[in-house]
Amino acid sequence: MTSMIVILSLHAALIVTGYGLSCTQCTSMTSPCSGERRTCPSDTLCGSSYSETVINGEKVTSFHRSCFTSFQCDIKTTITGKQEISRISNTCCRSDNCTPAVPELLPLTPEANGMVCPSCISVGSTWCKILDTTQCTGDEKMCIAQTTQRGSFKVAFRGCATKTLCDKGDNSETIGGVTTKTNLTCFNGGMSVQKVVLTPAIVCLVFLKFFF
Numbered sequence: 001m002t003s004m005i006v007i008l009s010l011h012a013a014l015i016v017t018g019y020g021l022s023c024t025q026c027t028s029m030t031s032p033c034s035g036e037r038r039t040c041p042s043d044t045l046c047g048s049s050y051s052e053t054v055i056n057g058e059k060v061t062s063f064h065r066s067c068f069t070s071f072q073c074d075i076k077t078t079i080t081g082k083q084e085i086s087r088i089s090n091t092c093c094r095s096d097n098c099t100p101a102v103p104e105l106l107p108l109t110p111e112a113n114g115m116v117c118p119s120c121i122s123v124g125s126t127w128c129k130i131l132d133t134t135q136c137t138g139d140e141k142m143c144i145a146q147t148t149q150r151g152s153f154k155v156a157f158r159g160c161a162t163k164t165l166c167d168k169g170d171n172s173e174t175i176g177g178v179t180t181k182t183n184l185t186c187f188n189g190g191m192s193v194q195k196v197v198l199t200p201a202i203v204c205l206v207f208l209k210f211f212f
Contacts, residue, residue: 020044021067021096028063032102040067045092047072048100053086065100068092071171078106079144081159082119082134085110106162109138117143117160117187126183128156136160143187150180161186 023046026035032048040046047068052061073092078085089103112135122128126147136143140160147156166186172179 021046021094021098023047023067023097024065024099025067026065029061030063032063033065035065037097038067044069045073045094046098046100047090047092048103049088049090050103050105051086051088052105053084055084071168075164075168076103076106077162077165078138078140079159079161079165080134080137080140081121081157082132085137106138111137113137113140115141115143115160118145118158120156120158122156124154126154126156128158130158134159138162141188142166145185145187147183148180151178 020040020042021044022037023040023044024035025038026033044067047066049064049066049068049072050062052059054060068090070092072090075088075090077089078087080086085108087105087108089105091100091103093100115136116133117136118130119132119134120128120130126149137160139162142161142163142165143158144161144166145156145158148154163186166184168184170184171182
């Protein structure tokens with residue numbers, strides 16, 4: 001359960017100021033969904049998010065359509081911890097009443113690629129003690145250290161990810177007066193720290209609802 005909370009926390013928050021596009025809002029655990037169209041906050045787009053998480057052999061999928069910030073758009077990544085691997089993909093469209101394309105997940109590559117990253121999870125804290133490592137797979141060429149705070153909720157995660165997630169960087173957004181902050185530090189294969197920062201725009205794989 002802790003691992004699932006962490007994966008879901010890797011999704012970015014939504015902004016609720018002003019009004020903009022009319023977009024479908026719906027959630028499904030199994031397939032693309034349909035629902036009512038609602039007016040979105042200004043400076044947001046219509047988005048679709050699809051995720052698949054496998055924890056200790058148990059697979060959970062989720063499909064979500066809603067209003068996305070530009071930070072949440074065009075994401076396709078995998079994230080691996082000691083006991084879980086998650087594939088996440090987001091798409092967006094930029095016109096009123098448009099329907100975002102159904103996101104396609106990166107291919108599942110269970111074979112280790114030779115890279116090893118520190119691994120830990122902590123709920124209720126922005127720090128986790130590294131007691132183990134995890135084998136990265138596929139295109140996961142970065143080690144990540146991610147923390148997310150939303151109100152009093154805090155979570156810390158370390159593991160493997162693709163560079164596409166690192167390119168998104170840090171994020172801070174406010175919804176209903178509650179601010180969600182996601183801090184992401186990425187390390188390359190040589191373990192040299194690469195701090196990637198993005199002016200708040202996504203967010204949230206925190207995460208979050210990157211992904212709802």
